[in-house]
Amino acid sequence: MVSMSPAPQASEVAADPDIPRWQVGFAPDALPDTPSLTLGQRRVLQGCVQLFAEQGFSGSSVRDIAAASGLQPASLYNHFASKDAMLHTLMLIGHEHHADQILRAVLASSGAAEEQMRSLVSAHVRVHCEYSRLALVVNREEAFLAPDVRHQIAAIRDRSGKITSDIVERGARAGAFTPVGPQATMLALAGLGLDAARWFPYQSDISVDELASNYALLALRMLGVR
Secondary structure (H helix, E strand, C coil), rough: CCCCCCCCCHHHHCCCCCCCCCCCCCCCCCCCCCCCCCCHHHHHHHHHHHHHHHHHHCCCCCCHHHHHCCCCHHHHHCCCCHHHHHHHHHHHHHHHHHHHHHHHHHHHCCCCHHHHHHHHHHHHHHHHHHHHHHHHHHHHHHHCCCCCHHHHHHHHHHHHHHHHHHHHHHHHHHCCCCCCHHHHCCCCCCCHHHHEEEEHHHHHCCCCHHHHHHHHHHHHCCCCCC
């Protein structure tokens, strides 16, 4: 059984050779493609994503972010108006990329509810593994967003949730799925990705392909597919 204990911080990994290191091919500061951002903005956000995941938004000062980005504190404001704007941008990047990836996966699969769910969960898990620290930030730090920004993020998340619930409902009507409870099932499916974001980067004995495939199978079994 894979341990679900809290993931070590990057500083702990560097200092203690006994702590597992990140999987080859996965970077702690990884972000999806951001063509709308300048190189300087992306550099700042890469510093933010590590700090916010390790010590939280409120525990990360502008000086901390500047140091992580290799910049002077005053120069951060050449790229973002405020620390709040940095978090806002990370939230949008994370949620929009996730929504885009699961929609693409579903559209590329067959029309059968079972195959669409398999593709959706695989994409959901992949995003959380490939951008694990970003996933932790967007799931943990929402409370620090301004109300209008929270509404913006909620609309993106609701769009993703609607795709999932539509597949579950369609599969149930067709007799392919027999979920124990729709709300509990939706929460459990969402939790698969966040759990993977916490521990996957430190595992050396499972690939993202294998994990995504296994989690998709587990999701189908939660829905009553045997």
